[in-house]
Amino acid sequence: MAPTPSSSARSNQTQFTLIRTPTTKQRLNFHPKTPNPDATKDHLPPEHPVEVVGRIRDYPDRKEKPASILQVSPDNQTVRVRAEVGYRDFTLDGVSFSEQEGIESFYKRFIEERIKGVKVGNKCTIMMYGPTGAGKSHTMFGCGKEEPGIVYRSLRDILGDSDQDGGVTFVQVSVLEVYNEEIYDLLSTNSSNNLGIGWPKGGSSNKVRLEVMGKKAKNATFISGTEAGKISKEIVKVEKRRIVKSTLCNERSSRSHCMIILDVPTVGGRLMLVDMAGSENIDQAGQTGFEAKMQTAKINQGNIALKRVVESIANGDSHVPFRDSKLTMLLQDSFEDDKSKILMILCASPDPKELHKTLCTLEYGAKAKCIVRGSHTPNKDKNGGDESSSAVILGTRIAAMDEFISKLQSEKKQQEKERNDAQKQLKKKEEEVAALRSLLIQKEACATNEEAIKEKVNERTQLLKAELEKKLEECRRMAEEFVEMERRRMEERIVQQQEELEMMRRRLEEIEVEFKRSRDGGDTVRSMDETSGFAKRLRGLYSDDDMVKSMDLDMGDPEPVKQIWGQSPVSYQPSNTISSNLSDVLQPKPSEKSMLAQMYPDRVCLSTVFEEEEVEEDEEKVIIEDKSICSITTTPVPSLNFGGMGEENSFNITDDKESEMSRKLRIQNIFTLCGNQREMSQHTGQENDQLLPTTNKGEALAVEDAKENSISVDESNSGQIDIYVKWEATTDTPRKQLITTLKVTKDATLADLRKLIEIYLGSDNQAFTFLKLGEPCGAQVAKEKESSVQATSLPFCNGHAYLATLRPGKSSQLQSLTAASPLPLTPIENKMQFTTPISKVTQNHQVDELSSSPIAAHLSSTPFITLRRH
Numbered sequence: 001m002a003p004t005p006s007s008s009a010r011s012n013q014t015q016f017t018l019i020r021t022p023t024t025k026q027r028l029n030f031h032p033k034t035p036n037p038d039a040t041k042d043h044l045p046p047e048h049p050v051e052v053v054g055r056i057r058d059y060p061d062r063k064e065k066p067a068s069i070l071q072v073s074p075d076n077q078t079v080r081v082r083a084e085v086g087y088r089d090f091t092l093d094g095v096s097f098s099e100q101e102g103i104e105s106f107y108k109r110f111i112e113e114r115i116k117g118v119k120v121g122n123k124c125t126i127m128m129y130g131p132t133g134a135g136k137s138h139t140m141f142g143c144g145k146e147e148p149g150i151v152y153r154s155l156r157d158i159l160g161d162s163d164q165d166g167g168v169t170f171v172q173v174s175v176l177e178v179y180n181e182e183i184y185d186l187l188s189t190n191s192s193n194n195l196g197i198g199w200p201k202g203g204s205s206n207k208v209r210l211e212v213m214g215k216k217a218k219n220a221t222f223i224s225g226t227e228a229g230k231i232s233k234e235i236v237k238v239e240k241r242r243i244v245k246s247t248l249c250n251e252r253s254s255r256s257h258c259m260i261i262l263d264v265p266t267v268g269g270r271l272m273l274v275d276m277a278g279s280e281n282i283d284q285a286g287q288t289g290f291e292a293k294m295q296t297a298k299i300n301q302g303n304i305a306l307k308r309v310v311e312s313i314a315n316g317d318s319h320v321p322f323r324d325s326k327l328t329m330l331l332q333d334s335f336e337d338d339k340s341k342i343l344m345i346l347c348a349s350p351d352p353k354e355l356h357k358t359l360c361t362l363e364y365g366a367k368a369k370c371i372v373r374g375s376h377t378p379n380k381d382k383n384g385g386d387e388s389s390s391a392v393i394l395g396t397r398i399a400a401m402d403e404f405i406s407k408l409q410s411e412k413k414q415q416e417k418e419r420n421d422a423q424k425q426l427k428k429k430e431e432e433v434a435a436l437r438s439l440l441i442q443k444e445a446c447a448t449n450e451e452a453i454k455e456k457v458n459e460r461t462q463l464l465k466a467e468l469e470k471k472l473e474e475c476r477r478m479a480e481e482f483v484e485m486e487r488r489r490m491e492e493r494i495v496q497q498q499e500e501l502e503m504m505r506r507r508l509e510e511i512e513v514e515f516k517r518s519r520d521g522g523d524t525v526r527s528m529d530e531t532s533g534f535a536k537r538l539r540g541l542y543s544d545d546d547m548v549k550s551m552d553l554d555m556g557d558p559e560p561v562k563q564i565w566g567q568s569p570v571s572y573q574p575s576n577t578i579s580s581n582l583s584d585v586l587q588p589k590p591s592e593k594s595m596l597a598q599m600y601p602d603r604v605c606l607s608t609v610f611e612e613e614e615v616e617e618d619e620e621k622v623i624i625e626d627k628s629i630c631s632i633t634t635t636p637v638p639s640l641n642f643g644g645m646g647e648e649n650s651f652n653i654t655d656d657k658e659s660e661m662s663r664k665l666r667i668q669n670i671f672t673l674c675g676n677q678r679e680m681s682q683h684t685g686q687e688n689d690q691l692l693p694t695t696n697k698g699e700a701l702a703v704e705d706a707k708e709n710s711i712s713v714d715e716s717n718s719g720q721i722d723i724y725v726k727w728e729a730t731t732d733t734p735r736k737q738l739i740t741t742l743k744v745t746k747d748a749t750l751a752d753l754r755k756l757i758e759i760y761l762g763s764d765n766q767a768f769t770f771l772k773l774g775e776p777c778g779a780q781v782a783k784e785k786e787s788s789v790q791a792t793s794l795p796f797c798n799g800h801a802y803l804a805t806l807r808p809g810k811s812s813q814l815q816s817l818t819a820a821s822p823l824p825l826t827p828i829e830n831k832m833q834f835t836t837p838i839s840k841v842t843q844n845h846q847v848d849e850l851s852s853s854p855i856a857a858h859l860s861s862t863p864f865i866t867l868r869r870h
């Protein structure tokens with residue numbers, strides 16, 4: 001915004017440098033090259049007849065005053081209007097803020113001097129210009145007696161304060177109102193309307209309308225006098241007659257232009273005080289209705305005409321449209337008279353809401369400041385020469401035009417500069433926008449990248465998840481397969497064990513059948529001869545009614561056996577399934593129990609015996625152990641002949657005389673190994689009286705044993721064969737080491753046999769390999785080949801059974817023990833510690849009685865004994 005150039009008179013005081021446009025060639029041509037001395041003498045610098053000052057109103061009633069949009073320079077000549085988009089400076093002849101400067105100060109500063117001039121004959125026009133509510137009337141008429149306005153102060157200054165004596169100055173005052181392009185005489189009333197009583201109030205109907213003659217109102221009434229007070233009172237009354245109306249901008253808005261013309265006829269001075277109506281447009285006034293709009297339009301007509309006049313004079317137009325309105329017609333003298341000075345007071349508001357009106361007002365004032373005296377001004381040559389005066393006027397006008405052009409150019413330059421600055425700022429802002437946009441794009445790209453990364457991570461996660469699930473599935477499947485495999489293995493093992501159990505059950509059934517048969521056989525010994533050897537033995541044992549024995553071999557009660565084995569250095573742990581299964585299988589069924597009970601009502605339930613006598617159990621076991629060990633360990637090695645197997649493997653049936661002792665020994669062994677100590681003690685208590693004397697029976701048993709031994713296995717047991725199991729004789733164990741006799745099916749292999757032997761040997765399985773003695777190679781049978789070697793391929797000895805010779809493994813520790821034993825030990829004996837009891841018992845018991853080899857062989861083959869161990 002370009003600062004409005006100040007007048008030449010004050011240009012030295014302004015801080016802004018005025019840029020004078022160089023005069024063009026044409027204009028230079030306008031000036032005579034040979035200056036007319038008269039013209040030069042009369043050519044004065046252009047005179048600005050219009051001075052413009054600003055008066056910024058205050059809002060004393062407002063509690064919270066809005067931030068002012070106006071700022072004034074320290075010299076009080078430039079006012080800056082601030083807006084959001086920028087600011088604009090206007091250079092005036094003076095700026096006054098009513099907040100800081102009351103009417104009095106304002107009057108003294110800008111008006112007093114001019115009034116003094118009027119007093120001496122000058123002409124002065126003071127115009128109040130500005131939008132509605134900007135304080136025009138307030139400044140012109142003041143605010144009551146406390147703060148009188150310019151009108152009353154001027155009167156007082158011209159006429160003086162003293163009302164009584166009267167001043168020396170005489171004045172004539174007329175008050176005119178221009179409303180709706182009509183001039184009314186406010187001092188005159190229409191007598192027909194108001195009947196001459198007082199002043200009519202408001203309205204234009206009773207006002208005297210005046211016509212304009214020349215540049216003045218024709219027949220205007222005036223008040224004349226020398227007393228300021230009286231005239232002021234009249235003016236106060238007149239003031240109230242002005243047409244006012246409430247508008248949006250002002251509650252009591254002056255709808256007319258008011259002119260107070262004060263003439264000092266004695267000196268020719270004249271003061272015109274003009275309070276113009278608001279300069280707002282129709283919309284801003286908020287007037288509705290045709291009449292109101294017309295009124296506003298008419299009011300604006302005066303303002304617009306005045307504006308055009310000002311512009312026209314400022315532009316140096318040949319024609320100034322004074323006659324466009326009544327207002328300008330009445331003001332023509334003020335503009336044209338060289339002695340007339342115009343003071344335009346721009347009333348403005350600091351309220352941001354009034355920004356637009358304030359700008360328009362200041363622009364108007366800036367334009368008015370450009371007015372210079374032109375050709376229209378009748379400046380008659382004192383010499384009366386029309387040509388010279390015309391040339392002077394022309395020169396003056398050209399100078400004024402040059403000055404105005406220079407102002408315009410400077411404004412243009414300023415605007416260009418501002419435009420360049422704005423463009424620079426715009427460019428800068430555009431760059432910032434571009435930078436922000438690129439940043440935004442980058443961020444979007446980052447966001448896209450993040451999304452891509454996120455997607456990749458998600459993909460990878462899904463992949464890993466799928467892989468993990470796959471692996472889990474695989475693991476699950478493997479686990480299931482493993483479980484299935486284990487289950488199958490277990491099933492196979494169970495089946496295998498069931499087979500073994502079945503085999504043992506059959507064996508048991510056979511024994512039971514034999515036993516039953518022997519029972520059913522009744523009195524005759526002959527019938528017993530047809531049964532198996534074992535049955536015979538049982539019958540031999542239990543046929544005597546006088547004998548008090550128990551044959552309850554309770555397999556379901558492992559406790560006695562456990563306790564016996566608990567004394568052995570090699571403890572037995574019946575924890576495997578086989579033992580429990582065996583127990584289940586071998587447990588006599590209720591029917592069987594009842595049968596046995598019927599058969600031997602007085603000999604049932606050895607287990608109850610153990611339960612009743614637990615306190616003495618340990619002691620008794622020792623006795624049993626001693627006896628059993630004594631019986632076994634001191635028995636000489638039988639000399640049954642195993643035909644063709646050498647001395648070491650043969651042993652002979654002993655003398656018949658020993659049958660009684662053999663019988664007794666057999667009974668002792670059965671009861672001892674069955675753990676029935678009490679029965680044993682009963683037997684031992686009665687054996688001299690009842691058992692031993694039965695010589696015939698013992699002999700019969702011996703015969704039967706012999707017969708049994710001579711009978712082929714195939715014949716005695718359909719589909720089963722007997723197998724003697726023995727340890728191989730070595731240099732360390734030169735004597736035969738018979739373990740037991742087993743029954744297996746004909747088609748059994750060495751692998752099957754191994755299982756039985758291993759079961760037989762218990763938890764302390766001794767490593768061994770089978771020897772096929774008698775074979776040309778005579779070598780060991782590899783363990784892996786055992787399943788392909790039939791048990792029947794073992795050497796058959798003595799027409800009784802097959803001989804399975806075991807070669808102990810290197811790791812076997814018991815081998816040394818068994819080697820030390822002179823007997824064909826069963827596994828039980830093989831595992832026992834042959835320490836003190838052995839020797840002790842050996843010394844105290846009958847040695848010869850225990851040397852019956854057939855009995856020992858039978859005992860060792862007794863399935864009850866074998867199974868009871870496991």
Ligand SMILES: Nc1ncnc2c1ncn2[C@@H]1O[C@H](COP(=O)(O)OP(=O)(O)OP(=O)(O)O)[C@@H](O)[C@H]1O
Binds near residue numbers: 132277278
């Ligand atoms: N400087 C000021 N200090 C205090 N009050 C003011 C000032 N200027 C104006 N006023 C108050 O503002 C109101 C309107 O002022 P005023 O009538 O002078 O406005 P105006 O420009 O004459 O409006 P219009 O053109 O409508 O007549 C009045 O009540 C007046 O007292």
